[in-house]
Amino acid sequence: MxxxxxxxxxxxxxxxxxxxxxxxxxxxxxxxxxxxxxxxxxxxxxxxxxxxxxxxxxxxxxxxxxxxxxxxxxxxxxxxxxxxxxxxxxxxxxxxxxxxxxxxxxxxxxxxxxxxxxxxxxxxxxxxxxxxxxxxxxxxxxxxxxxxxxxxxxxxxxxxxxxxxxxxxxxxxxxxxxxxxxxxxxxxxxxxxxxxxxxxxxxxxxxxxxxxxxxxxxxxxxxxxxxxxxxxxxxxxxxxxxxxxxxxxxxxxxxxxxxxxxxxxxxxxxxxxxxxxxxxxxxxxxxxxxxxxxxxxxxxxxxxxxxxxxxxxxxxxxxxxxxxxSTTSSLPYRKLIYRVDMVTWNQYLRWGVVYIRLHSGRNSTEARIDHRHLRLEQYTSSRLLAQFDEDLQHIQKISMRISTGNIIGPRYKIRLLRIRFTPLEHPDRPLMCRFDLIMEENMEVAFRPLACDSGL
CATH class of the missing domain: 3.40.50.1820 (Alpha/Beta hydrolase fold, catalytic domain)
Known part of the structure; x- marks a missing residue:
């Protein structure tokens, strides 16, 4: 037919x-x-x-x-x-x-x-x-x-x-x-x-x-x-x-x-x-x-x-x-892609959608990783693909939010022992890392990225 x-x-x-x-x-x-x-x-x-x-x-x-x-x-x-x-x-x-x-x-x-x-x-x-x-x-x-x-x-x-x-x-x-x-x-x-x-x-x-x-x-x-x-x-x-x-x-x-x-x-x-x-x-x-x-x-x-x-x-x-x-909806269609590797150490098992925002001066661009819910548990390594609609080159700040859908009861803490951002198509740009980050579910936290150790 x-x-x-x-x-x-x-x-x-x-x-x-x-x-x-x-x-x-x-x-x-x-x-x-x-x-x-x-x-x-x-x-x-x-x-x-x-x-x-x-x-x-x-x-x-x-x-x-x-x-x-x-x-x-x-x-x-x-x-x-x-x-x-x-x-x-x-x-x-x-x-x-x-x-x-x-x-x-x-x-x-x-x-x-x-x-x-x-x-x-x-x-x-x-x-x-x-x-x-x-x-x-x-x-x-x-x-x-x-x-x-x-x-x-x-x-x-x-x-x-x-x-x-x-x-x-x-x-x-x-x-x-x-x-x-x-x-x-x-x-x-x-x-x-x-x-x-x-x-x-x-x-x-x-x-x-x-x-x-x-x-x-x-x-x-x-x-x-x-x-x-x-x-x-x-x-x-x-x-x-x-x-x-x-x-x-x-x-x-x-x-x-x-x-x-x-x-x-x-x-x-x-x-x-x-x-x-x-x-x-x-x-x-x-x-x-x-x-x-x-x-x-x-x-x-x-x-x-x-x-x-x-x-x-x-x-x-x-x-x-x-x-x-993946592409954007209009010219030049290309997305800015980062591989995001992180290790969690939270006490309670949580499932959530991850939001990552890159900041460069007054400009910012957000990736929403929502095609499936991420499993966050004690001492677990996870890999994400973060795709942004805008290509920001000099990243001064990163903000993250993990939305679990929990609207009643206490907000559980989520601890990230380490997180690394690797620009996939720009080998000339530096890797960005952060260590021992404490977050609350459904709350945005901002941080300045650090240089990554070669052993990370």
């Missing part, structure tokens, strides 16, 4: 806003822009390939499918990235196309080809769009084979597929016997693919390296692991800042799913580094049990983005690796 969000989206006819299919400049070829009538009547498949390079970032040039070298801007000896969109129920061009073209061009000198299959993807009937993915993949496969015949290397080709486009990319890779250099799947589509065999969806055998980002597994996205490495943002399902009710309109249906594109765009920007931690589940990651990356030494944990060369061999060797990370 289709998820309720997809069914609801197909009913939002007011969202279909298109423009006349015209060129803004005589020499430019623009992405196909369709209107409401196309959404109702459906469209037959027609694939266009729009080339962008550093020489023509603002002006796409359509490439002849059978004679790619006839386009003078197309250098077959450069790396080539294909950007493949997904289902387009409104018929309008994706809002992110220009952004991804510009950001990819910043990474290296490459050919960037936008695969425009809007005629085919623009249908209120999702099943029709799904059926066109095989035909579109056959079309694109033929073009890449022609590229190869004219001197291009399959290993230098990178397919970036969004939603339904991720499976389309997988079909192209399978047609070429997995010899494509890389496929990146951004929240591969779930409806109609949930029970599909590897041959009928994106899977690791489709390219020499396959990386996947999940953001909406409980609705439009596909559950499970489907690449050499699968990144799960906030567990791979509900994303922070996305609406939880249908009253938010279009955003309720598409926000979580589209977040995969925005996280990928952010990762292409050098100021936005999203590190994934290998783990069996998001819950174990939040428990602080999966913060080591020995398998990737001398490199650190895998970072989402275009350049994954330092992790690629290890990830292919390991097979299928799941990595998890």
């Amino acid at each position: 289709l998820p309720h969000r997809l069914l609801g989206l197909l009913g939002l006819l007011v969202l279909c806003e298109g423009q006349d299919e015209t060129r803004t400049e005589e020499t430019c070829d623009n992405f196909t822009d369709l209107d409401l009538s196309h959404c109702f009547m459906g469209t037959s498949l027609y694939v266009r390939l729009l080339l962008y390079t550093r020489s023509n970032l603002e002006c796409g040039r359509e490439i002849n499918h059978h004679h790619p070298s006839s386009q003078p801007l197309f250098d077959l000896h450069r790396p080539t990235a294909f950007v493949i969109h997904g289902y387009r129920p409104t018929g309008a061009p994706p809002i992110w196309i220009n952004h991804v073209v510009h950001l990819l061009a910043q990474q290296e000198d490459m050919n960037i080809i936008v695969v425009d299959w809007n005629r085919g993807a623009a249908n209120f009937n999702y099943f029709t769009a799904v059926s066109y993915t095989r035909e579109a993949a056959h079309n694109l496969t033929g073009f890449i084979k022609t590229m190869q015949e004219e001197g291009a290397s399959l290993s230098s080709i990178h397919l970036i597929g969004v939603s339904l486009g991720a499976h389309l990319a997988g079909f192209v890779g399978a047609n070429l016997k997995g010899k494509i250099g890389r496929i990146t799947g951004l929240d591969p589509a779930g409806p109609m693919f949930t029970s599909a065999t590897p041959e009928d969806r994106l899977d690791p055998s489709d390219a020499m390296f396959v990386d996947v980002l999940h953001t909406d597994m409980n609705s439009f996205g596909l559950r499970g692991a489907h690449g050499h490495v699968d990144f799960y943002a906030n567990g791979g399902a509900d994303q922070p800042g996305c609406p939880k009710t249908i009253f938010a309109g279009k955003s309720y249906f598409v926000c979580d799913h589209q977040r995969s594109v925005f996280l990928f765009l952010c990762s292409l920007n050098q100021t936005c580094q999203l590190t994934g931690y290998p783990c069996s589940s998001y819950g174990r990651f939040l428990d602080g049990q999966c913060l080591q990356c020995e398998a990737f030494k001398p490199a650190s944990c895998p970072v989402l983005g275009h350049n994954m060369s330092q992790w690629r061999d290890a990830l292919v060797r390991l097979g299928q690796t799941k990595v998890f990370f």
Whole structure:
């Protein structure tokens, strides 16, 4: 069955806003822009390939499918990235196309080809769009084979597929016997693919390296692991800042799913580094049990983005690796992460939620560790993962509160023999410690962090 969000989206006819299919400049070829009538009547498949390079970032040039070298801007000896969109129920061009073209061009000198299959993807009937993915993949496969015949290397080709486009990319890779250099799947589509065999969806055998980002597994996205490495943002399902009710309109249906594109765009920007931690589940990651990356030494944990060369061999060797990370609700999405190790020595067993606040001058940021209740007992070591929305560098004060839910009776004391804060992604920053701290449950206590002994 289709998820309720997809069914609801197909009913939002007011969202279909298109423009006349015209060129803004005589020499430019623009992405196909369709209107409401196309959404109702459906469209037959027609694939266009729009080339962008550093020489023509603002002006796409359509490439002849059978004679790619006839386009003078197309250098077959450069790396080539294909950007493949997904289902387009409104018929309008994706809002992110220009952004991804510009950001990819910043990474290296490459050919960037936008695969425009809007005629085919623009249908209120999702099943029709799904059926066109095989035909579109056959079309694109033929073009890449022609590229190869004219001197291009399959290993230098990178397919970036969004939603339904991720499976389309997988079909192209399978047609070429997995010899494509890389496929990146951004929240591969779930409806109609949930029970599909590897041959009928994106899977690791489709390219020499396959990386996947999940953001909406409980609705439009596909559950499970489907690449050499699968990144799960906030567990791979509900994303922070996305609406939880249908009253938010279009955003309720598409926000979580589209977040995969925005996280990928952010990762292409050098100021936005999203590190994934290998783990069996998001819950174990939040428990602080999966913060080591020995398998990737001398490199650190895998970072989402275009350049994954330092992790690629290890990830292919390991097979299928799941990595998890958390984000904020808006740019730059990155959280400040500390590993918190503490030893308790309280007389009575207590269960509670931990709040930690960092202070730097007048600024402060708080982490609430509430995905489960922490067990606090006599002489017990505990490890927590504290994630903060703001990156404060010079920490002058730390305050903590342990909320046990006790509202009647005496407040029990909780004694922390030692507590250590380790900045996970900033090795240049000092470790912070505190020794023999007495707290009362449900009461905040503030302290200045101390330097840690090497033996702690």
